Ligand SMILES: [Zn+2]
């Protein structure tokens with residue numbers, strides 16, 4: 649009933665206990681999860697992890713917070729995007745919070761990902777932090793709307809959400825929406841059209857209340873759904889069903 653649209657199951661905290669992670673998902677009615685790649689060096693592990701269970705998917709991409717890794721070419725991304733069960737390009741984007749200085753390489757890398765997504769005809773998984781204006785400008789310039797995608801772990805303003813939705817993008821909420829002090833984000837989750845919303849854990853990071861501070865896992869995406877349901881006066885089943893349908897509409901290479 650719930651789908652975790654963004655997790656990192658190849659990271660050691662989760663990978664070492666994958667059978668438990670999968671069992672916990674089943675117990676929490678979390679039917680599928682998307683394992684997101686953060687550097688080319690990790691892609692084989694991401695793919696192998698996703699291939700261990702029929703309800704796991706993968707992506708290919710290089711995170712903006714990784715300055716010292718293999719710089720991906722368009723061909724690196726497009727060739728890997730053709731492998732099953734790869735359903736998306738990312739995570740990619742801009743992060744001016746974690747890194748500073750001359751970040752031309754970050755913007756160039758982001759453009760390469762958008763071009764690859766268009767060449768592969770697969771949607772984008774975009775990470776943006778303290779860089780909303782440049783992120784949206786590059787998305788426009790490179791025609792990201794042609795393939796669409798998701799603004800993952802969304803923490804930006806309602807105006808940014810609206811601009812992304814106008815480009816055919818979905819907005820994904822993480823455990824941050826369960827945090828007491830996240831008022832603006834909660835307001836965004838309340839106003840968001842349900843047909844544009846996804847949910848995620850970004851595990852092993854960002855465990856939702858009531859597990860805050862622990863190692864996060866896909867099973868706990870149900871708490872994200874619960875928090876959004878409360879904000880919207882809906883049931884968690886309604887949020888689960890709608891976000892699951894959105895997931896398969898966006899990631900059309902994913903088989904239910
Ligand atoms: Zn991210």
Ligand SMILES: [Zn+2]
Nearest residue numbers: 654684739850
């Ligand atoms: Zn991530």
